[in-house]
Amino acid sequence: MPNPVVFFEILGKDKAALESFYAGLFDWQMTPVESEAPDTYAMVSPGSGINGGLGKSMDGGPGHVTFYVEVANIAESLSLIESRGGKRVAGPDQMPNGPLIALFSDPEGRVVGLVEANSWRKG
Incomplete structure (x- = not known):
């Protein structure tokens, strides 16, 4: 998929x-x-x-630009990422009135976001 x-x-x-x-x-x-x-x-x-x-x-630093990729299951995706040389940076975290997200870094240190499909919480 x-x-x-x-x-x-x-x-x-x-x-x-x-x-x-x-x-x-x-x-x-x-x-x-x-x-x-x-x-x-x-x-x-x-x-x-x-x-x-x-x-x-949030940390007062220079900031960054991140794109978020939709995945079926964040926990499984983070395991796959780590098995391929990436590292978990943050999460998974449920956003208020929003989706479950996480951040990882690729083997060269670039940070990318994950959004779990069908994880949106309203109100």
């Missing part, structure tokens, strides 16, 4: 500057996440293609 890219995330030091840059450059629509402080995170609607998120990095 193919595993599609289903989400992207852009995190950095200054959410407002990133929001202004990407909205002005690509005409992306930004919607603040109500459960977060307005200056922390927003959902990104590019108009077509996959949706994403944009926000302030």
Whole structure:
């Protein structure tokens, strides 16, 4: 079964500057996440293609860009990743009103996200 890219995330030091840059450059629509402080995170609607998120990095660092791949089972995927030389970075974590996610690094250190299919929790 193919595993599609289903989400992207852009995190950095200054959410407002990133929001202004990407909205002005690509005409992306930004919607603040109500459960977060307005200056922390927003959902990104590019108009077509996959949706994403944009926000302030949690550790105050320079941030990163991550894409998320949908998998049937995160635990099994993380085991396979580790058996092939990758490393678990975070998770699995159930996002509030959202999916089960995890992060891993490939053998060269690039971080990629996983989203478990059918794991979305509403309210």
